Amino acid sequence: xxxxxxxxxxxxxxxxxxxxxxxxxxxxxxxxxxxxxxxxxxxxxxxxxxxxxxxxxxxxxxxxxxxxxxxxxxxxxxxxxxxxxxxxxxxxxxxxxxxxxxxxxxxxxxxxxxxxxxxxxxxxxxxxxxxxxxxxxxxxxxxxxxxxxxxxxxxxxxxxxxxxxxxxxxxxxxxxxxxxxxxxxxxxxxxxxxxxxxxxxxxxxxxxxxxxxxxxxxxxxxxxxxxxxxxxxxxxxxxxxxxxxxxxxxxxxxxxxxxxxxxxxxxxxx
Amino acid sequence: xxxxxxxxxxxxxxxxxxxxxxxxxxxxxxxxxxxxxxxxxxxxxxxxxxxxxxxxxxxxxxxxxxxxxxxxxxxxxxxxxxxxxxxxxxxxxxxxxxxxxxxxxxxxxxxxxxxxxxxxxxxxxxxxxxxxxxxxxxxxxxxxxxxxxxxxxxxxxxxxxxxxxxxxxxxxxxxxxxxxxxxxxxxxxxxxxxxxxxxxxxxxxxxxxxxxxxxxxxxxxxxxxxxxxxxxxxxxxxxxxxxxxxxxxxxxxxxxxxxxxxxxxxxxxx
Numbered sequence: 001x002x003x004x005x006x007x008x009x010x011x012x013x014x015x016x017x018x019x020x021x022x023x024x025x026x027x028x029x030x031x032x033x034x035x036x037x038x039x040x041x042x043x044x045x046x047x048x049x050x051x052x053x054x055x056x057x058x059x060x061x062x063x064x065x066x067x068x069x070x071x072x073x074x075x076x077x078x079x080x081x082x083x084x085x086x087x088x089x090x091x092x093x094x095x096x097x098x099x100x101x102x103x104x105x106x107x108x109x110x111x112x113x114x115x116x117x118x119x120x121x122x123x124x125x126x127x128x129x130x131x132x133x134x135x136x137x138x139x140x141x142x143x144x145x146x147x148x149x150x151x152x153x154x155x156x157x158x159x160x161x162x163x164x165x166x167x168x169x170x171x172x173x174x175x176x177x178x179x180x181x182x183x184x185x186x187x188x189x190x191x192x193x194x195x196x197x198x199x200x201x202x203x204x205x206x207x208x209x210x211x212x213x214x215x216x217x218x219x220x221x222x223x224x225x226x227x228x229x230x231x232x233x234x235x236x237x238x239x240x241x242x243x244x245x246x247x248x249x250x251x252x253x254x255x256x257x258x259x260x261x262x263x264x265x266x267x268x269x270x
Numbered sequence: 271x272x273x274x275x276x277x278x279x280x281x282x283x284x285x286x287x288x289x290x291x292x293x294x295x296x297x298x299x300x301x302x303x304x305x306x307x308x309x310x311x312x313x314x315x316x317x318x319x320x321x322x323x324x325x326x327x328x329x330x331x332x333x334x335x336x337x338x339x340x341x342x343x344x345x346x347x348x349x350x351x352x353x354x355x356x357x358x359x360x361x362x363x364x365x366x367x368x369x370x371x372x373x374x375x376x377x378x379x380x381x382x383x384x385x386x387x388x389x390x391x392x393x394x395x396x397x398x399x400x401x402x403x404x405x406x407x408x409x410x411x412x413x414x415x416x417x418x419x420x421x422x423x424x425x426x427x428x429x430x431x432x433x434x435x436x437x438x439x440x441x442x443x444x445x446x447x448x449x450x451x452x453x454x455x456x457x458x459x460x461x462x463x464x465x466x467x468x469x470x471x472x473x474x475x476x477x478x479x480x481x482x483x484x485x486x487x488x489x490x491x492x493x494x495x496x497x498x499x500x501x502x503x504x505x506x507x508x509x510x511x512x513x514x515x516x517x518x519x520x521x522x523x524x525x526x527x528x529x530x531x532x533x534x535x536x537x538x539x540x
Contacts, residue, residue, distance in 0.1 A: 001323065001324065003320065003323065003324075004316075005276075006275075006276065006279060006316045006320075007316060007319060007320035007323070008320075009276060009279060009280055010279055010280070010283045010316070010317050010320035010321065011320050011324045011326065013280045013283050013284060014283060014287060014321075014324070014326050017284060017287055017288075018287075018386070046274075046276045046277060046280065047280050049277060050273065050276075050277035050278075050280035050281050051280065051284075053271065053273065053277070054271065054273075054281045054284070056281065056284050098435065098436065098438050099435075100435055102435055102436045103436075104436070104437075104438050104459075104461070105436070106428070106436070106437060106459060106462055107425070107461065107462065110416075110419075110425050110426050110427060110428065110462070111425045112416075112419050112420045112423055112424070112425070113423070115416070116288070116420070138408070138409040139408040139409045139412065139428065139430070140436070142409065142412045142413060142416075143412060143413075143416050143426075146380075146382075146385070146412075146413050146416050149380075149382055150382045150385075150386070153382055153383075154382070155377070155380050155381045155382070156380050156413075157380065158376070158380065158409065160409070165368065165369075165370055165372055166368065166372045166373075166374070166375070166376070166410070166475075167374075167376060168368050168374050189374075189376060191374070191377065192376055192377065192380070205436075
């Protein structure tokens with residue numbers, strides 16, 4: 001397909017946006033759009049400048065025979081802070097408080113715009129590190145893990161609390177469920193994670209940390225390494241297992257009696 | 271932020287790609303990039319041409335005081351067919367057969383590239399119709415519903431087979447579970463779906479159809495309307511409740527004894 005320069009820049013931008021963290025050779029573009037490699041190179045330079053000035057992302061050029069360009073999505077720190085501040089306000093609405101001291105989050109974690117923003121913010125916090133897969137636990141963590149995995153362009157793996165016939169052989173570990181203080185089991189399909197993977201764990205809400213500790217011990221069973229832990233919100237009222245994590249939001253008080261909840265920005269920008 | 275024309279086209283393209291099905295006034299772009307509305311109009315014309323020639327999507331211009339532009343993602347029919355054909359081949363691999371006549375799908379439905387392509391194909395099949403929300407059942411349907419909702423830029427709602435305290439008040443219906451032939455219950459959080467919504471139901475695998483019939487009866491409880499049903503794969507060997515649906519893939523034979531599975535392209539292109 002032969003295109004004019006301005007049109008070519010639009011379609012190359014689209015390609016890069018949809019293929020983050022992936023090396024693409026300039027020849028691929030040159031062949032696809034019937035243009036000289038030098039022209040493609042000039043296009044990329046303009047796209048790079050536009051992407052960087054608007055904090056859409058970075059474009060890295062890898063030289064050599066197997067070279068090309070890699071697009072890494074980013075987010076401007078003030079845009080990220082504004083998004084988290086807005087989430088803070090949404091979460092502070094009193095009608096989100098549920099009996100038992102839980103907060104209703106499902107509407108936020110099922111809105112594409114919110115998920116995409118949160119995905120960008122979390123992915124950006126682990127940008128420098130190589131991540132092979134994003135891990136979460138069913139069901140509530142799935143959309144969040146999916147969003148982060150989309151930005152990092154890696155698969156996500158879903159740990160389950162029940163055994164499903166459709167998962168084939170599984171590996172299981174025991175963990176202490178914070179909500180009930182009981183020993184429970186979690187399962188991961190054997191074929192869902194390759195050995196020696198570098199894994200980012202993502203979850204919606206961190207209370208006691210038992211679920212995340214369980215996932216960390218699952219990683220050992222798969223000879224894999226923990227890159228980090230990121231959660232949408234944590235509850236600082238709870239005692240918990242000690243591990244490092246990044247949170248977007250921090251719930252410091254859920255007062256069911258007076259129908260009040262106090263939410264602050266978490267530690268992700270520290 | 272003041273940008274050169276070529277840079278402005280790159281960032282406007284990025285904006286449209288990330289905000290599908292959403293009306294944006296030209297003034298928004300004009301103010302953001304400190305350009306005349308007539309220049310923005312020219313930029314959009316070039317982007318429109320590039321998007322349409324490369325089947326990235328359509329750009330519609332709405333005139334009048336509350337006018338602007340709307341980007342609708344599309345996919346070229348031959349690209350869509352090629353993707354489905356490749357999925358057909360992946361699904362036909364004999365090592366996907368699980369005891370009980372199930373097929374292992376989780377790896378495909380947790381790879382961003384596959385999900386995004388499948389999301390585009392399903393969304394494209396319902397492009398003409400107004401969709402307010404995408405509905406699915408936990409857990410396997412979630413990434414697929416998420417992918418379709420991303421393209422349509424609407425929320426997705428997750429029906430559950432168990433009662434979770436974090437969902438608040440729920441509405442439940444009975445359904446016949448095909449795999450066990452028993453009456454079971456499914457639940458949907460009251461606040462997750464507004465009355466009078468037009469809903470697209472999406473699921474990973476269609477066997478007896480009991481789960482989908484259950485979701486259709488849930489829609490009535492929420493005074494909402496069914497737009498259509500789309501599944502990743504159906505199993506034509508099974509008898510099922512009668513309703514219209516679109517499938518990407520069709521599994522006509524799972525022969526556990528001889529370790530063979532026969533997969534064809536579904537009816538989505540009919």
